[in-house]
Amino acid sequence: MNPAQPVAEALAVDAGGRILGVGSARDLQRFVDGKTQEVDLAGRFVMPGIFDFHLHVIDGIVLRQRSFPIDAGDDFDTILESVRQAAASRREEGWLIGGSYGEQALGYIQSAGPEAKRRLNEASGDRPLLMFHVSQHGAFVNDAALREAGIHTETPDPPGGRVVRVQGEATGLLEEHAMSLVTSAIPEPTDIELIDLARAAVQYFNSVGMTGFVDAMSTPAMLRAFRALDDAGELSAWSGFTLATRHGSTVCSQAAKEMLEKRKQICGPHMIAENAKIFLDGVPSLRTAAMISPYPGVGGHGEMYLTPDELFAEIAALDRQGVGVKVHAIGDAAVARVLDAVAKVRRENGDDGPRHHIAHGQFLRHEDIGRMKQLRVIADLNPPLWFVNHASLAHERVVGAERYSKVWPIRTMLEAGVTMALGSDWLTIFPEIDPWKALAGLLTRRDPSRKYEGVHAPQEAITLDQALPLMTCNPAEGIGLGERTGRLEVGMSADMIVLDRDLYAVSSEEIAGTHVLKTYFEGRQVYSSVTSAD
Incomplete structure (x- = not known):
């Protein structure tokens, strides 16, 4: 993910997990001494670890x-x-x-x-x-x-x-x-149970090639659990947290507000909590996503939980604290309202404030694509519904084929210069995190499993070179860790995965079947699907 050096033969990593050198095996011999461990991957494909920009x-x-x-x-x-x-x-x-x-x-x-x-x-x-x-x-x-x-x-x-x-x-x-x-009537996990759950989640993430993630609606108890893991040296993924300061129009607890104020002290060395979450509308399947045109057949435009003034006030206040805001906005009316609010915030607070995110943004007017670029708003693309599947077909039935044919204009957004980052939205549409199925869908706009026929907006398919940054360096930069992870270059954390195939040597359909053989975090192996004999 380094445009100046897209491919290399070898990496040198120091004892602290930072990359010392990238180049040929011969060039990197200068780093070898009696204490060096040399790992020969026999030509296997290595890339930065996946960074999931939106999950729960x-x-x-x-x-x-x-x-x-x-x-x-x-x-x-x-x-x-x-x-x-x-x-x-x-x-x-x-x-x-x-x-x-x-x-x-x-x-x-x-x-x-x-x-x-x-x-x-x-x-x-x-x-x-x-x-x-x-x-x-x-x-x-x-x-x-x-x-x-x-x-x-x-x-x-x-x-x-x-x-x-x-x-x-x-x-x-x-x-x-x-x-x-x-x-709220279901008993909450205890603090000890939360630590165990956090540990199990990180182990699962490592097994699918993830070395970073952004939780989309975080609580004080969650941050305490991950801090305990970090303090114990068990946190093997860069962990971003989006603070749940407001849920729709209901302000959360005083504890959440205190968490926002003390976020830097709460986070350990592998944690960051510089974003907050706002819900603005609902979802298409329940006809609660806020649309400019009414839903066909039944009418209604969906719902928005905040007025324009309320939304502006929320984002402006957080922006002044240096906190980026991730706004759940799916319908085109909701997306437009977010961009209106951010434009007003930029005029009032200045253009150099934190990056704000539109989560989902599935339905998007063409004229708003340019505004996203202008306002430095990150398109948080999730869940992966840009290919035909059970959920996309359900949305299409609700909103109509013509309207759905225009969703997920990813290539158009790339060409317009919009910063995009991909997330799984686990666990919503799909029970498992599968970055490779999502990646194959970006390249073909078809269901990689071929369970569902058809292709969705094939003109919006992108190339592998365009897609991989959306899953690695872009999410890292979007959460504020772009100088530490997301690329394999000198000075960066050695967060990388070994795959069972060269993504550039197989077809787009074959990419969907990719398996992670090994995952490294700060140069330390944290997952392996193979035995030492392999």
């Missing part, structure tokens, strides 16, 4: 370790059978959590009303159960969960959310911030 660490690892799986393509009957099996096999007391149901099941739940909840009650017994919608912006729960959360006939809808009811009875569907009424 604790939620993702909790669901990965403790939930029961649901395929987003499952119908409701299939999901009920999964619920029965989970209730029977997980005999311990407590909550059942499933993830994640998709549009087919949601369509039945919406049409059946309370009857769907009664069927869920029968399958789950008297155990409280919560299942997340694939977007993570909706959930479906049983009566036991509603009781645990204290939701009854008179319970008002929270700001920015809805408890779906039919003739006054809660159907079990929760939209947007109404989910917090139930999730």
